Amino acid sequence: MSIEFWITFLAWCSVVNITLLMLWFLAILLLNDFIFAVQQRFFGLSREAFNAVHYGGIGMFKMGLWLFNLTPYLVLRAIA
Numbered sequence: 041m042s043i044e045f046w047i048t049f050l051a052w053c054s055v056v057n058i059t060l061l062m063l064w065f066l067a068i069l070l071l072n073d074f075i076f077a078v079q080q081r082f083f084g085l086s087r088e089a090f091n092a093v094h095y096g097g098i099g100m101f102k103m104g105l106w107l108f109n110l111t112p113y114l115v116l117r118a119i120a
C-alpha cells in the first residue's frame with residue numbers, strides 16, 4: 041500500500057470522526073434536556089454527572105481524533 045492510500049484513508053477517517061464529534065456536540069448543546077431526561081431514566085445520573093460524562097467523552101474523542109487521525113495524516117502529508 042502506498043503513502044497516497046494512507047493519506048486518503050486518514051483524511052476520510054478524519055472527516056467521518058469530525059462529523060461524529062460535531063453531531064455529538066450539537067446534540068448535547070441543542071437537545072441537552074431531552075438527552076438528560078432519557079439517560080436519567082436509564083442510569084439515574086445527576087445533572088453534574090451527565091455533563092461530566094458527556095463533556096469528558098467529547099474531550100477524549102477529540103484527543104483520540106488528533107492522536108490517531110490528524111497527526112498521522114499531517115506527518116504523512118509532510119513526508120510525501
